[in-house]
Amino acid sequence: MKIAWKEMKKNKSRYLIVGSIVLLISLVTFIISGLANGLSQDNVSLIKNMPDGTFYMSEDANESFSQSHINASKQQILNSKHDAFAFSIQMGSLKNEADNQQSVAFLTSTDTPLLKQVNEGEVILDSGLKAEGIEVGDELSSPLFDGTFKVIDFVDNQTFNHSPAALISQETFEEMFRTDEWQLLYLPDTTETISGLQSYSKKEFLSTIPSYQAEQMTLNMIVWFLVVISGMLFGIFFYMMNVQKVGMYGILKALGIKTSVLFKMMWSQMALITIIALLISTAISQVFQYVAPESMPYHLTLTTTLQLSLVFAVVGFIGSTLSGFQIKKIDPLQAIQQGEA
């Protein structure tokens, strides 16, 4: 391995360029992935932030929560399961005193520690609305409601359908949307079925939300396409590096070096470049999370970054190994006859 290290030391600029390329490619993938996850989070953070559990809609809802109506008899479950709760969501808008309109997802629920409760005429908003100049104490109005809402608090990461959530009281919700039936029931940490209701895991429920699945497929496609392209680029760059060294490898083989030693040399160089580049791009992509504008939907967990890094490392390893097969085919005789290594 000393040879591998010495080569890197002597040809710093060449390896620095390759390392920079790996860094830039992985950074682009991380940032795009962060933006894609951010968009996804921005779409349904309200649901995503709930613990794993089961969502229930009425059987005739046709997999659309907006058409679901759970009548009083089915709500008996709330009495027997103390951590269960019912909730409803409807899209609408709020206006501030300056007549600026903001699209929101009105949300109301039965008593649960997962969602803050409000009184009639009050509203708790997603903190994203702070950027629109809305403050605690502001009076907001809605075309669907005769009175006004007083902003009493903000909560983080409570968005639905790309709109900030507005938590209102059950009575106000009934008055605005003319219904006293709940759309959804939620039971944390269970997979049990309830007769007359259709049950969904969190993942299944998310896929019933209009546009979410299509959006996710597009975003995932972008990220994985980038990963595949990046992997191919890794392979191509390591291949190019190997091609430049065919002569030297041939001479070393003529002298009697083991092919496995040459493979180890190539792998250790690839591993060192990839690990350093991935560490730097991971650090930058995590720092970006804190410096990115508040309004930019960016969400990249360390787990996702590590998973992507692992994919890069594996793809880079495969790419360099495939390109390394030419080492096996190198004819020492040809290298000797080709002049200086």
Add this chain to the structure above:
Amino acid sequence: MAQLQLEQIRKSFLNGESEEEVLKGVNLSLEKGEVTALIGASGSGKSTLLTIAAGLQPLTSGKVLFENQNLAELRPEQVRKIRARHFGFVFQSSHLVPFLTVEEQLAMMMDIAGMKVSKHEKETQIKNILEQVGMTHRLKAYPPSLSGGEKQRVAVARAIIHNPKVLFADEPTASLDSKRSKDTMALLQGVTKSLGMTTLTVTHDEEMLVYADRIVTMSDGQILESAESAGRFS
């Protein structure tokens, strides 16, 4: 007793659809402590014979006997081990590894040969060999900073650092001027005698034949003449 024995070596290449025989039953015996020079016109088969003797390419038929083993019958890994441990190579171009210093080139060759020596012993051996080739002053130099003659001296040092039994030199003076060519050949002759090796060299330069003990003339894939060199006792 011969250090390396070549018996009935035949080598054919496919040239289009026809088969071309470049070596036609060559017999050659290389003795310990001798420098054997292969000469002949281009295409006579001398370089092919050298590379076959060195286990660098397969032969069509015949035997390459080294220490009672026929290289032609061994697996590639076994041949590689013999090359690494018992053979040394000096090529037409020095073929030094560009990113290793002179000292590191020799240390690498010792590793390739599987020599298990202490760091101190390694350094001592490297210094001794470099002294023999007159290159101790360039211990830390990289190949690009060496002259053609110096590179070839380092290549010779690399070829003998692991005390090989046979040294193969394929036109080692082809890229050097007259003075440096003589120096290199004198060096090869010197180390062959002092280390008790066997050297097989290919050359085009008749002036260099005085450094050989035996001159083997090849023509059309066959040995035309094998004679002791006039310089053998000089």
